[in-house]
Amino acid sequence: MLARLLPIRNWIFDLDNTLYPASARLFDLIDAKMTAYIADRFGCDLVEARRIQKGYFHGHGTTLAGLMAEHHVDPHEFLDFVHDIEMDVLEENLPLAAAIAKLPGRKIVFTNADRPYAGRVLDRLGLGASFEAVHDIHAMDLKPKPQQSAYAGLCAAFGIDPAESLFVEDMARNLKPAKAIGMTTVWVDNGSEQAGDTDHSYIDFTTHDIRHWLEEIMETA
Template identity: 60%
Template structure:
């Protein structure tokens, strides 16, 4: 283990475009399903649905939060619909599975998606048994990353000391609240959509391109 990370006892990973490459582009499918949902909900055309979807994403953190606030949408119904997508692009990553197993301490997934979807993705990657637990959008009370309440809830629920935790995420802006409470932060700069939005060295401790390769590097002396 790298000496600079010897104090880490809890490893926290985002899911989408972090544990699998952005090129898998699962969000393209989710994006289409969101548009379909909004078209039906509001009886609008695809152009207006797209505008609403992106407006809510930017103003509320997730499209779901915006739909809940503005239209009292049932989050379970919404997530079941938008996550009903093919997973063909996600393939097992034996390299990451092996390196993940060498990490000492607890390991968690922290996602703005829901647990059912996250488990499907993890199973496809071969990581279904690699984590102690996951903290999803339902668990955080629908306050998505980067809302500070999501991080506070994560630490409270799972008894995490943030000063001894590390968080890996492809969306740079989602690292800012983690750094603010003392976490070590790792930005996966892999070209995901708006991944570099608000990126700032003040709250990014490490910048990497791929999680599996990085895990091999830091566990090389394990």
């Protein structure tokens, strides 16, 4: 393995647009459902609903966090609605499963989605047996990445030493708190939304495809 990564014992992965390519456009389906939910909730058109949605996303980390803070939306109702989508745009990725299996140590999914949805995505990708656990939005007490408490809670839940941990994420801003506590960070730069953050000094590695990156680091002497 790449010498710089030899101390890593905990391999932590975001889910959406990280373990599958953004080009699959799965999250577009969720995005559309969130817009529809807001339009129905507030009785507005889809253009206004999307403006509200993105405002909450940028201001609170997730649309749900904003809706909860500003309108006391039931998170279970919201998540059940927006995650009720078909998974047929996703394809099994056995090479990725093989690359993850070769990593030494623990593998954990760290996602702002909920566990039932994450399980469906992982099963569709052929990664259902690849991870020890899914640390989801409910495990974060509904306080999502990039809130610092989400990372502290992850480390506490699994007895993780950040200095021995690597976090892979497509949203660059979600890597900043991980780096602040000592994690090695990998940005999957695949064109997904970045919320206008241009300071990437907290990113250790950048890749356009996580499978290729994992294969490369395992081949490096």
